[in-house]
Amino acid sequence: xxxxxxxxxxxxxxxxxxxxxxxxxxxxxxxxxxxxxxxxxxxxxxxxxxxxxxxxxxxxxxxxxxxxxxxxxxxxxxxxxxxxxxxxxxxxxxxxxxxxxxxxxxxxxxxxxxxxxxxxxxxxxxxxxxxxxxxxxxxxxxxxxxxxxxxxxxxxxxxxxxxxxxxxxxxxxxxxxxxxxxxxxxxxxxxxxxxxxxxxxxxxxxxxxxxxxxxxxxxxxxxxxxxxxxxxxxxxxxxxxxxxxxxxxxxxxxxxxxxxxxxxxxxxxxxxxxxxxxxxxxxxxxxxxxxxxxxxxxxxxx
Numbered sequence: 001x002x003x004x005x006x007x008x009x010x011x012x013x014x015x016x017x018x019x020x021x022x023x024x025x026x027x028x029x030x031x032x033x034x035x036x037x038x039x040x041x042x043x044x045x046x047x048x049x050x051x052x053x054x055x056x057x058x059x060x061x062x063x064x065x066x067x068x069x070x071x072x073x074x075x076x077x078x079x080x081x082x083x084x085x086x087x088x089x090x091x092x093x094x095x096x097x098x099x100x101x102x103x104x105x106x107x108x109x110x111x112x113x114x115x116x117x118x119x120x121x122x123x124x125x126x127x128x129x130x131x132x133x134x135x136x137x138x139x140x141x142x143x144x145x146x147x148x149x150x151x152x153x154x155x156x157x158x159x160x161x162x163x164x165x166x167x168x169x170x171x172x173x174x175x176x177x178x179x180x181x182x183x184x185x186x187x188x189x190x191x192x193x194x195x196x197x198x199x200x201x202x203x204x205x206x207x208x209x210x211x212x213x214x215x216x217x218x219x220x221x222x223x224x225x226x227x228x229x230x231x232x233x234x235x236x237x238x239x240x241x242x243x244x245x246x247x248x249x250x251x252x253x254x255x256x257x258x259x260x261x262x263x264x265x266x267x268x269x270x271x272x273x274x275x276x277x278x279x280x281x282x283x284x285x286x287x288x289x290x291x292x293x294x295x296x297x298x299x300x301x302x
Contacts, residue, residue, distance in 0.1 A: 001104045006032055007079055016196055017056050019071070023080075026100040031072050032079035033101070034059075039066035040134075041107045042291055045098065046071075047116020047141070049176045049210040051078025053196050054115070054280050061288035067111075067295065072101055074121065076209030078200045089212035091120060091228045099125035102132055109134035111294055113287075115280070116254075117213055119143050120232050127235035135294035136236070136243040136268075138261060139287065140254045140277055143236050145218070145229040152219045153253055159214035169211035170204045183276035184250035193281070236264045242297050243268035244290035248275030248282070269293060 006021035019034040034052045036059050044055040052071030059069045073080040075097045076089055083089065098121055102110070110132055114122040119141025126133050155175070159165050168174045176198050180186040189197070201207050218225050243265045247258040249272055262270050271290055275282035 012192055013196055013199060016192065017053060019059065024101055024104050026097045026104065029075045029081035029097060031075060031097065031101050034071040036069050037062060037065065037067050039068050040295060041068045041070055041110040043070045043107065043110055043112050045114045045118035045122045046074065047118040048213040050197060051200055054278060057284035058280055058287050061284050062291065065292065082205060086208040086212045089209050091124065091216055091225050094121045095124035098122060099128055102129060108132055111135035111137065111291060113137035113139065113291065115139045115141050120229060123232045123235050124228055127231055135241055136239055137246065137290050137294055139246045139279060140248050140251050142254065142257055143232040144260065145226045148221065155253065156214060156217045156219065159211060160219065165211060170207040173198065173207060176201055176210065179278060182252060183278060183282065184248060184274045185282055188281040189278065233264065240267065242294045244294050246271045246279065246287050246290045248273055248277060248279035250274055251277040253277060
């Protein structure tokens with residue numbers, strides 16, 4: 001596997017992500033990866049509309065541990081390739097791209113952490129290569145299909161409005177311009193941190209992934225994501241290795257999903273916090289502690 005040079009960053013952003021950076025071919029696209037440290041691989045996967053930048057504080061917290069912390073950008077996000085067609089952004093395609101990254105890096109006994117769509121994309125990819133997984137950490141994510149009678153959130157209904165959704169998501173840059181609204185402490189995303197989240201997605205074309213992935217959230221039980229989420233649930237329920245959940249209870253969308261997720265992993269420790277959706281900004285120490293515990297074999301039991 002050959003690593004290609006990553007695109008240059010402005011000085012202010014490079015200072016915030018002082019990690020090794022490179023590109024990896026994942027078939028028809030290139031995935032941007034940041035990493036730090038050496039040892040057992042820990043793969044930290046973001047969701048919509050962020051990038052590996054989300055985990056920079058967690059990586060710093062793990063400095064000095066015998067861990068190789070790997071922070072990829074999903075295709076269409078951060079500094080990874082932009083697909084030619086917005087319709088390419090499906091959960092199946094993202095899982096295929098991410099799975100090829102795991103194969104290209106030949107990661108074994110890895111600890112995987114996923115947040116937002118990262119949880120579903122990562123576990124779907126690992127369902128095809130379960131031998132690679134040694135530990136699992138989930139945070140403010142959904143890895144189950146919706147229940148009968150559910151109603152999509154206002155955010156996801158907004159993403160399906162014709163014309164208006166394109167203007168709002170692709171033109172205005174919603175929601176990456178408003179990430180602080182999902183936080184327990186809105187000031188946790190401001191200044192250059194807020195600017196860092198926005199920087200990679202600066203054009204109409206760049207922002208297509210954000211809108212497409214919002215539309216990948218099921219709005220009915222017939223949605224194409226439902227059978228894939230069923231597979232994620234089956235895989236997570238079958239995993240009997242060390243596991244942990246770290247949850248931001250003040251997440252306005254996924255805060256309430258914690259208990260349902262915990263039931264899938266009865267062996268998992270559960271850390272509840274007052275953080276919001278992007279809890280990596282507020283509680284990186286708690287996340288790092290959960291990763292350390294899983295690396296030790298889950299001895300930090302609840």
